[in-house]
Amino acid sequence: MNILIVYWHPEPASFNAAMLRTASRVLTAQGHEVQISDLNELTFNPVSGRHNFTTTANPEYFKQQDEEAHAARHDGFAEDIDIERQKLAWCHLLIFQFPLWWSGMPAIMKGWVDRVFTCQHDDDTQYPCDAAPFREKRAMLSLTTGGPESLYLAGGPLGTMSDILHPIHRGMLALAGFQVLAPFVAYQPACLCEHGRIALLEQYARRLRGLEQEAAIPFPAICD
Template identity: 40%
Template sequence: MNILIVYAHPEPQSLNGSLKDFAITHLRTAGHNVQVSDLYAMQWKAQLDARDNIAPSADIPFHPSLDSQRAFKNGTQSADIVAEQEKLRWADTVIFQFPLWWFSMPAIMKGWVDRVYAYGFAYGVGEHSDTHWGDRYGEGAMKGKRAMLMVSTGGWESHYSPRGINGAIDDVLFPIQHGVLHYPGFTVLPPLVLYRTGRTDAARFNQICDELATRLDTLESTTPIAFRHQNSGEYEIPSLTLKPEIAPGKTGFAAHLK
């Protein structure tokens, strides 16, 4: 299997750095092909701007989505964006590894999404009609590929429980798992979340490595998160709201799970 790890942590000697190295070795020993996008080591440019199109139109004001569309269509995207898109095309499974900072991914990884998910590549694709509102939420360029989040946090697991002060971890990660992953078509696996990482000693590290090894060994067989597909008949189009008979009485994130 071809596996891409998109990794964001500034310190190679951190817990995340050690787990990234463990994952690479474990996967390759198991016979998988592995590529890594180590965003801090790559000095990835996080901001989406006019420089992402190497042949911009001088007489047209910069428009983030339309410039992205023109660059993708005309083959004038900057080389770093093209390279990451090729990695995504190559991969069967993508692992996004990052520390949870302020309830989301680090800015450098968000910038990777902003720039690599070009208009025409990850969004803005497919027929838009009264019965099909684009190839997204279960369809699109990433359809047939699996993705998983590997997230570390200093908070306690109870802090991210359904009644915890930080909110349930599935709710915290919903915008990433449903929006960043499911939207362009990935089949999304349950996340591997590591809690209280500041208290990790040698015994806990070995335990985490065992947990990670199990998840890596079952990437192809793990039951994915049962997100609803937009064009499966469960949503009204073009309003894109659930039909009344689907999950009656449910609202919010949970309504979009089967």
């Protein structure tokens, strides 16, 4: 498989960075091709606007999806987006590696999605169903939490981790066509001792070795 890992954490010595290195090492050893988009290293700009494009469909009113459809036809994406779009087109599996911040992706990673998950077709196609550029691809979240696993209980104040990840799994990844694999959640690694952290990385490594055989989470189909 071709695997793209989109990664962000503000601290290079973080557990997230260790998870990234583990994934890169294990997946490469399995014979996969791995590319990494380290959003810090890229100094990725997460904010969308006309700078996403070198072309203009409508100079009077900016509607991002229309500009994306136009840019897709006229090779009109800005260079930073185009590079990431090419990595995305190349990959069979997309992994997001991030710390869960306020129950979602940190802003820079959300902005990678906002800018790189682009419309591919004319404005009159129903994105993403007709276009479905990512329909043949799989995606997986790999994340850390600041709080303990016990915070994520059914009926608890935050609901389950599945509830927390629902908009990302369904309303982002599945909506864009991806087959979504179960997430790998490293709960509160900051509170683990060195042995515990190593054991958790080994658990992640075992999970990654079997990834190719894993079935996707069965969600209701977005399109008929």
